[in-house]
Amino acid sequence: MSEQTFPILYSFRRCPYAMRARMALTLNQVSVEIRELILKNKPAEMLLASPKGTVPVLIINNEQVIEESLEVMDYAVTHGTNSILKAPTNEELALICENDNVFKGNLDKYKYFDRFPQQTQQTQQDYRTHGEVFLQQLEQRLTTQDFLFGNNQSYGDIAIFPFVRQFAHVDKAWFDGADYPHLKQWLDNFLQSSAFLNVMKKIPCWQIGDAPTYFPLSEE
Ligand SMILES: N[C@@H](CCC(=O)N[C@@H](CS)C(=O)NCC(=O)O)C(=O)O
Incomplete structure (x- = not known):
């Protein structure tokens, strides 16, 4: 009998793209071998x-390589033993596209303000204000429903x-004082969920020869 081979997930704990992938794998119960790394030292x-x-x-059977976080989420949707997450609607994809292509740019400039060469007169607060356009849109949606696309997580x-x-974590004191009551509740709900706590557990960096670490991690 051939041994079951698990897909291999290269991941970095604090990366939001890797987080969304780990969340989808966890929620839809797809088991993988996880290899944690740091960005400055990616394994050959x-x-x-x-x-x-x-x-x-995500590498499947040593041959299929998935190198986009949304495609890892899609893999979780189609290969999970659970179907909490379903394929996204066009409306979901449009908001995700705005997140990835507009909000993320402002987030990076706000978070890593010192690292960006300043060609314009923009301040760090200006980038936060640009990012807030997206936050306001989310807050608006969450005023009438518990999640962004209805009353169930998607x-x-x-x-x-x-x-x-x-x-939120760039300047936690600012975020805590900002007027986004529904957004804060929505975010807290995820941050306190058992799936997220599992996804954020620390794992030692992988080195060749290590025994496999399976993910989701067992609850202990
Ligand atoms: N479009 C990619 C973006 C992934 C991405 O940019 N990840 C960052 C970490 S959060 C990365 O690996 N950057 C390479 C580096 O910093 O060396 C996806 O959705 O997976």
């Missing part, structure tokens, strides 16, 4: 399979909340 094995060098990367919530978390 990962770069060989995915030269673009971003996480997450693919879209999972794809977006790790980025809102990162935005």
Whole structure:
């Protein structure tokens, strides 16, 4: 009998793209072997399979390489033993697209303000204000429903909340005082969920020869 081979997930704990992938794998119960890394020291094995060098990367049966976080989420949707997350609607995809292509840009400039060469007169607060356009849109949606696309969590919530978390953490005192009551409750709900606590458990960095670490981690 051949041994079961688990897909291999290269991941970095604090990366919001890797977080959305780990959340989807957890919620839909897809077991993988996880290989934690730090971005400054990516394993040669990962770069060989995915030269673009971003996480997450999911490798299935040593041949299929998935190197986009949304495609890892799609894999979880189609291969899970649970179907909590379903394929996204066009409305979900449109908001995710805005998250990934507009909000994330402002988030990076707000979070890593010192690292960006300043060609314009924009201040760090200006980038926060640009990012708030997206937060306001989310707050608006959450005023009439518990989640972004209705009263149940969906693919879209999972794809977006790790980025809102990162935005909130740039200046936690500011976020705590900001007027986004529904957004804060929505975010807290994810941050306190057992899935997220599991997803954020620390794992030692993987090295060749290590015994496999299976993910989701067993609850202990
Ligand atoms: N479009 C990619 C983006 C992934 C991405 O940019 N991940 C970051 C970490 S959060 C990364 O790996 N950056 C490479 C690096 O910093 O070396 C996806 O959705 O998976």
